[in-house]
Amino acid sequence: MPLSASTGRKKIHRRSIECHGYQRDDGLWDIEGHLTDTKTYTFKNRDRGDISPGESVHEMWLRLTVDDELLIHGVEAVTDWGPFTICPAITEKFKSLEGLRIGRGWQRQVRERVGGVNGCTHLVELIGPVATTAFQTIYPIKSRRDDSHDDDKKPIFIDSCHALASNSEVVKTHWPKFYKAPRPQP
Numbered sequence: 001m002p003l004s005a006s007t008g009r010k011k012i013h014r015r016s017i018e019c020h021g022y023q024r025d026d027g028l029w030d031i032e033g034h035l036t037d038t039k040t041y042t043f044k045n046r047d048r049g050d051i052s053p054g055e056s057v058h059e060m061w062l063r064l065t066v067d068d069e070l071l072i073h074g075v076e077a078v079t080d081w082g083p084f085t086i087c088p089a090i091t092e093k094f095k096s097l098e099g100l101r102i103g104r105g106w107q108r109q110v111r112e113r114v115g116g117v118n119g120c121t122h123l124v125e126l127i128g129p130v131a132t133t134a135f136q137t138i139y140p141i142k143s144r145r146d147d148s149h150d151d152d153k154k155p156i157f158i159d160s161c162h163a164l165a166s167n168s169e170v171v172k173t174h175w176p177k178f179y180k181a182p183r184p185q186p
Contacts, residue, residue: 014038019129021137024065028073029138033062033130035122047085056081062094062126066134068142070102077123090120102131103156154178 015037022030037058045051059081065074077094079087096113100106110127113119139157158178163170166180 011040013040017126017129019133021133023137023141027067029066029068029134031064031066031130031134031137033126033133035060035062035126037122045083047083058082058122060120060123060126062123062130064097064102064130064134066102066138068138070134070138072098072100072102074098077120079120079123082120082122087120090118091123093119094123097127102134106131152177 015035017033017035019031019033022032024030035058036056038054038056039051040053042050042052045057051057059079061076061078061080063074063076064072066072075094075097077091079091082088093114097110100109100113107128110124114124135157155175155178158164158171158175159166162168165171166178167182172179
């Protein structure tokens with residue numbers, strides 16, 4: 001169901017983020033994201049001259065190469081378009097994410113390594129959807145092929161959102177071993 005109808009309005013800006021997950025022949029995974037920002041009007045830019053409607057103000061790419069445990073083996077970041085000619089100069093800094101694992105503490109580690117003046121706001125924003133895409137790509141395939149599944153180990157997605165809370169009906173139905181009844185309210 002789409003959002004409710006709005007009042008009369010005029011579109012000004014469009015941000016598009018698209019992510020894809022790929023299984024590689026060498027057993028690793030490539031998770032790629034692409035971000036673009038466009039305007040509906042022409043505006044002047046000191047470094048690029050006039051930027052026309054629909055022309056990318058920002059266009060960036062990010063690839064994380066990870067293993068089954070979401071350990072990052074490789075990072076490639078590219079800035080095709082930014083508002084300043086200096087923007088692409090920071091992309092190599094994103095290689096500092098290599099060796100990190102997507103999971104608990106991930107966002108804090110990303111901010112420490114490539115946040116603020118050590119990175120690019122837009123590429124850092126793209127990391128979130130890319131990380132989610134990694135999980136969505138790898139977990140279903142890994143869980144189907146993992147014959148040594150440990151039924152006593154709590155799945156990592158439990159308690160990751162309200163639907164998958166330990167005390168939810170979803171967990172009670174699908175993973176009853178890990179269900180925790182809600183505490184009675186006083």
